[in-house]
Amino acid sequence: MADTPTKVVVNCTTGVTEVLPLTATEIADMETARVAAEAERVEREAEQAANAILKAEILERLGITEAEAKLLLS
Amino acid sequence: MATTYSLIEANTLSSSAASVAFSSIPATYTDLVLRISARCADTGVYGGLKFTFNSDTASNYSFTVMYGNGSSLAGDADTAIANARAKFTITASNATADTFGNLEIYIPSYLASVRKPLSALGAGETNAATAYMGQNANLWKNTAAITSIQISEIFSTNLLTGSSFYLYGISNA
Numbered sequence: 001m002a003d004t005p006t007k008v009v010v011n012c013t014t015g016v017t018e019v020l021p022l023t024a025t026e027i028a029d030m031e032t033a034r035v036a037a038e039a040e041r042v043e044r045e046a047e048q049a050a051n052a053i054l055k056a057e058i059l060e061r062l063g064i065t066e067a068e069a070k071l072l073l074s
Numbered sequence: 075m076a077t078t079y080s081l082i083e084a085n086t087l088s089s090s091a092a093s094v095a096f097s098s099i100p101a102t103y104t105d106l107v108l109r110i111s112a113r114c115a116d117t118g119v120y121g122g123l124k125f126t127f128n129s130d131t132a133s134n135y136s137f138t139v140m141y142g143n144g145s146s147l148a149g150d151a152d153t154a155i156a157n158a159r160a161k162f163t164i165t166a167s168n169a170t171a172d173t174f175g176n177l178e179i180y181i182p183s184y185l186a187s188v189r190k191p192l193s194a195l196g197a198g199e200t201n202a203a204t205a206y207m208g209q210n211a212n213l214w215k216n217t218a219a220i221t222s223i224q225i226s227e228i229f230s231t232n233l234l235t236g237s238s239f240y241l242y243g244i245s246n247a
Contacts, residue, residue, distance in 0.1 A: 006090075007092055008087065008094045009097055010097065010239075017085060033230045041229070
């Protein structure tokens with residue numbers, strides 16, 4: 001069985017630091033956030049991959065290299 | 075120019091944790107600064123941090139980030155999310171071993187009855203060609219004074235042992 005995730009709480013008035021186990025609700029919230037963040041990452045990486053393909057196609061149509069394209073835009 | 079720059083509290087993780095929180099932040103400064111060195115357990119090269127103020131997890135935050143990795147530059151934004159973000163600022167499991175990202179978050183006028191902007195600039199320190207850095211701008215759409223800040227990793231993985239968190243207060247007089 002995996003260890004229960006913990007949180008560190010630093011009280012800035014008393015200077016006391018506590019290490020506390022996450023509650024079931026906090027663990028569920030964390031999982032929901034993880035799934036949402038992962039979906040966002042997959043979407044971003046798919047967009048980057050699609051852009052890379054599109055860029056390569058444009059360079060091929062123009063008959064220039066990426067370095068030459070950068071030179072034109074500098 | 076700030077006339078004081080005082081350490082309020084600090085914590086270095088002696089074991090991995092899902093989050094680090096500073097609670098009961100004193101209302102005796104003008105601005106707050108967080109300086110963080112962190113590494114997370116995500117499986118990628120980079121990670122990021124998210125921040126919630128006063129336990130507010132409603133969609134009251136907006137952010138914009140510009141990030142780059144040495145060969146390409148890109149951006150991302152959202153206007154209604156559940157936390158402020160410092161994306162592309164820390165290292166993760168596939169970064170060079172024992173390297174940490176470092177970042178600074180500046181929160182001006184944390185006591186003022188206005189919406190709270192904050193900036194976060196950071197970079198991973200992986201010793202490889204593809205290292206990320208991110209410049210983040212955020213807004214917490216709430217006018218309450220900030221009394222607590224919770225910090226966790228964007229992909230909800232653990233923050234690893236050795237990660238350090240320093241909260242400073244700046245006074246203008």
